Amino acid sequence: MKRKEKVTAYDRVKLARDAKRPHIFDFIKALCSDFEELHGDRLVNDDQGLIGGFATIDGVKALVLGHHKGATVEENMAANFGMANPDGYRKAMRLAKLAEKFHLPVVTFVDTPGAYPGDTAEARGQAEAIAKSLEFFAALKTPVVVVVTGEGGSGGALAIAVGDRILMLENAVYSVISPEGCAGILWRDGAKAPEAAAALKITADDLKKLGVIDAIIPERNLMAGLKKAILAALKELSVLPVEELLAQRYAKFTAMGRFG
Amino acid sequence: MAWFERKKEKAAIPQTKELWVTCPRCKKYFAKGDWTGICPECGYHGRMKARARIALLADEGSFTELFREVSYSDHLKFHDASGAYKDKVEATIAKTGETESVVVGTATMGGVPVMLGVMDFAFMGGSLGTGTGERICRAAEQAIAERRPLVICSASGGARMHEGILSLMQMAKTSAAIGRLKDAGLPYISVLTDPTTGGVSASYAMLGDINITEPGALIGFAGRRVIENTIHQKLPDDFQTAEYLLAHGFIDKIVPRKELKAFIVKMLHYFGF
Numbered sequence: 175m176k177r178k179e180k181v182t183a184y185d186r187v188k189l190a191r192d193a194k195r196p197h198i199f200d201f202i203k204a205l206c207s208d209f210e211e212l213h214g215d216r217l218v219n220d221d222q223g224l225i226g227g228f229a230t231i232d233g234v235k236a237l238v239l240g241h242h243k244g245a246t247v248e249e250n251m252a253a254n255f256g257m258a259n260p261d262g263y264r265k266a267m268r269l270a271k272l273a274e275k276f277h278l279p280v281v282t283f284v285d286t287p288g289a290y291p292g293d294t295a296e297a298r299g300q301a302e303a304i305a306k307s308l309e310f311f312a313a314l315k316t317p318v319v320v321v322v323t324g325e326g327g328s329g330g331a332l333a334i335a336v337g338d339r340i341l342m343l344e345n346a347v348y349s350v351i352s353p354e355g356c357a358g359i360l361w362r363d364g365a366k367a368p369e370a371a372a373a374l375k376i377t378a379d380d381l382k383k384l385g386v387i388d389a390i391i392p393e394r395n396l397m398a399g400l401k402k403a404i405l406a407a408l409k410e411l412s413v414l415p416v417e418e419l420l421a422q423r424y425a426k427f428t429a430m431g432r433f434g
Numbered sequence: 435m436a437w438f439e440r441k442k443e444k445a446a447i448p449q450t451k452e453l454w455v456t457c458p459r460c461k462k463y464f465a466k467g468d469w470t471g472i473c474p475e476c477g478y479h480g481r482m483k484a485r486a487r488i489a490l491l492a493d494e495g496s497f498t499e500l501f502r503e504v505s506y507s508d509h510l511k512f513h514d515a516s517g518a519y520k521d522k523v524e525a526t527i528a529k530t531g532e533t534e535s536v537v538v539g540t541a542t543m544g545g546v547p548v549m550l551g552v553m554d555f556a557f558m559g560g561s562l563g564t565g566t567g568e569r570i571c572r573a574a575e576q577a578i579a580e581r582r583p584l585v586i587c588s589a590s591g592g593a594r595m596h597e598g599i600l601s602l603m604q605m606a607k608t609s610a611a612i613g614r615l616k617d618a619g620l621p622y623i624s625v626l627t628d629p630t631t632g633g634v635s636a637s638y639a640m641l642g643d644i645n646i647t648e649p650g651a652l653i654g655f656a657g658r659r660v661i662e663n664t665i666h667q668k669l670p671d672d673f674q675t676a677e678y679l680l681a682h683g684f685i686d687k688i689v690p691r692k693e694l695k696a697f698i699v700k701m702l703h704y705f706g707f
């Protein structure tokens with residue numbers, strides 16, 4: 175505990191954003207024995223900021239979805255640094271519907287500064303795409319396990335984070351707004367981001383206490399621990415009848431922010 | 435230009451503010467007595483207090499407020515540069531007479547029983563807090579139980595930062611509850627009024643079976659300045675307006691305020707209510 179107390183919320187923000195932190199394809203490589211990426215929203219585009227495909231995790235077949243920040247400058251640019259477009263959320267829904275049809279669970283990896291704030295994203299309905307994702311995943315008739323691996327940036331993160339079990343890496347953060355954005359508005363000074371980060375309560379420990387996440391995944395021996403946690407969650411959820419699964423998911427999210 | 439000279443003569447700004455209204459959309463000035471909340475020049479429909487909009491939409495005397503006891507939560511003991519959230523929100527409550535950014539209740543519209551929710555931008559910028567989300571969730575659940583159509587008029591800058599991650603979670607909560615209402619065969623009519631942005635546009639406001647708005651309303655996800663800084667370009671004046679949303683296919687119809695109630699009732703009639 176003593177060691178942990180020295181790490182500030184803003185230290186975690188920096189760790190969560192570290193370019194050397196594993197990204198979606200590192201997780202897939204370490205956790206899945208095979209992976210077949212599938213592309214496109216069947217409407218206008220194949221967003222690079224949010225990717226998906228079918229995978230096998232220790233013999234369990236599943237759909238994997240995740241934000242993609244990119245490992246090289248070219249990838250960063252193509253993927254908008256993991257800031258998904260509406261097309262990305264629509265692709266995620268298309269693939270998740272397919273998973274539901276064939277009774278495959280969904281595992282999502284959340285790591286985004288936020289949904290892409292661009293003119294083309296607005297023109298194609300960023301708000302509608304996120305809203306629809308929230309409604310869609312709340313009612314998806316197959317288990318959904320969410321892993322917040324790096325930056326859980328606001329609505330763009332939440333759009334693929336409505337699920338039955340929410341796991342979060344020790345140094346990941348998850349917030350309603352970036353500390354810089356919050357500091358800019360409420361402190362009128364973006365440099366007060368460390369104060370904002372502390373006030374917003376965005377670390378895994380904070381979120382566990384607030385009942386937003388189910389488990390914290392230690393980053394020492396990360397991949398082995400994460401794999402074990404994902405498989406345990408999938409196993410627990412696989413025995414639930416669909417009605418019970420959806421009732422529990424609904425109860426989980428509607429209880430959040432309910433006081434007294 | 436008479437008004438301009440007069441304004442110059444009287445240097446006292448508060449007095450000028452009392453006499454003149456600027457249209458937020460076309461920036462033209464009007465004498466306060468001439469301003470009805472709807473711009474005679476550009477047609478922009480100004481913001482309305484929740485109670486005034488309820489009076490506009492609900493049949494006279496039919497509105498019964500629900501869940502007024504559900505209010506804000508200061509679970510983070512949030513403080514920023516200008517002080518404590520608790521003090522700010524208590525001041526807002528004292529000023530507005532509202533206890534949350536949405537007022538919900540049962541009503542009839544043209545004789546049709548409905549569940550009505552109206553957001554008030556004057557309450558913390560119409561921000562989506564835990565109390566807001568809880569009221570909307572309960573309203574949707576009670577609407578399902580009583581087989582009432584749901585009508586929500588949104589006006590919001592987005593999620594309420596002061597309540598942290600639990601504010602964000604209200605986007606999921608309200609969307610889940612409204613999804614259940616729609617699955618139960620009940621209509622949800624969403625009225626996106628000026629402004630509807632951020633976490634509210636990206637949750638229940640965009641999920642209407644029918645999405646309607648008023649002329650000139652600002653509707654979008656990200657803020658104009660954030661987008662301009664991202665793409666390094668100036669955005670056109672009509673960006674994120676009701677008219678822009680209609681042209682891009684996200685709005686069923688732009689309905690002037692004086693026709694709003696009749697339009698909603700007509701839709702409910704089509705749906706068999």
Ligand SMILES: [Zn+2]
Binds near residue numbers: 457459461
């Ligand atoms: Zn005007």
